[in-house]
Amino acid sequence: EAGVVQSPRYKIIEKKQPVAFWCNPISGHNTLYWYLQNLGQGPELLIRYENEEAVDDSQLPKDRFSAERLKGVDSTLKIQPAELGDSAVYLCASSRQGAQETQYFGPGTRLLVL
Amino acid sequence: QKEVEQDPGPLSVPEGAIVSLNCTYSNSAFQYFMWYRQYSRKGPELLMYTYSSGNKEDGRFTAQVDKSSKYISLFIRDSQPSDSATYLCAMRSSNTGKLIFGQGTTLQVKP
Numbered sequence: 001e002a003g004v005v006q007s008p009r010y011k012i013i014e015k016k017q018p019v020a021f022w023c024n025p026i027s028g029h030n031t032l033y034w035y036l037q038n039l040g041q042g043p044e045l046l047i048r049y050e051n052e053e054a055v056d057d058s059q060l061p062k063d064r065f066s067a068e069r070l071k072g073v074d075s076t077l078k079i080q081p082a083e084l085g086d087s088a089v090y091l092c093a094s095s096r097q098g099a100q101e102t103q104y105f106g107p108g109t110r111l112l113v114l
Numbered sequence: 115q116k117e118v119e120q121d122p123g124p125l126s127v128p129e130g131a132i133v134s135l136n137c138t139y140s141n142s143a144f145q146y147f148m149w150y151r152q153y154s155r156k157g158p159e160l161l162m163y164t165y166s167s168g169n170k171e172d173g174r175f176t177a178q179v180d181k182s183s184k185y186i187s188l189f190i191r192d193s194q195p196s197d198s199a200t201y202l203c204a205m206r207s208s209n210t211g212k213l214i215f216g217q218g219t220t221l222q223v224k225p
Contacts (some may be wrong), residue, residue, distance in 0.1 A: 105157030
């Protein structure tokens with residue numbers, strides 16, 4: 001079984017530029033999560049999807065962050081414009097519906113904003 | 115105060131030692147307790163999952179939950195250099211799908 005796929009693995013951009021991250025979850029996993037992980041910290045949930053519906057986006061900074069999961073499979077997270085403080089690792093995870101305890105994480109995208 | 119507290123370490127032990135990793139929490143509604151292992155530049159990997167109080171054993175790993183003290187532990191027996199990683203505790207309540215993570219404890223097992 002293929003794991004969660006994320007791309008790109010690394011991204012360096014200048015502040016005020018846009019950036020997008022892509023995630024393909026494990027086949028059959030209806031629930032998809034985007035997390036932010038700062039250095040030396042645990043992941044923090046940004047948004048959770050059940051199929052195409054965003055069921056928890058309370059921690060997503062909506063002034064600059066957006067996400068979509070149009071067909072209920074892969075997902076894109078966008079930042080526009082990026083700020084210096086957005087430098088972090090962006091993790092995508094997926095799970096079967098109703099099985100939030102067993103989330104499978106991708107390798108993450110490491111973002112550096114200069 | 116954070117909902118989940120975890121000592122960041124680092125914790126350094128010799129190979130073969132018994133390792134004890136711990137988290138405390140403040141939200142009495144937490145019912146599900148997880149331990150994840152994260153290698154450098156990798157995503158977290160689920161190690162153990164426990165519902166409510168009690169112990170759970172899986173090979174060299176034992177997870178304990180003491181809800182009365184709001185305290186969870188992960189024990190690693192016969193630790194190996196390959197166990198060197200960051201260990202994250204995570205938990206959630208039954209009425210929300212949101213996992214709350216500790217900040218992680220960095221473990222180094224020296225040969």
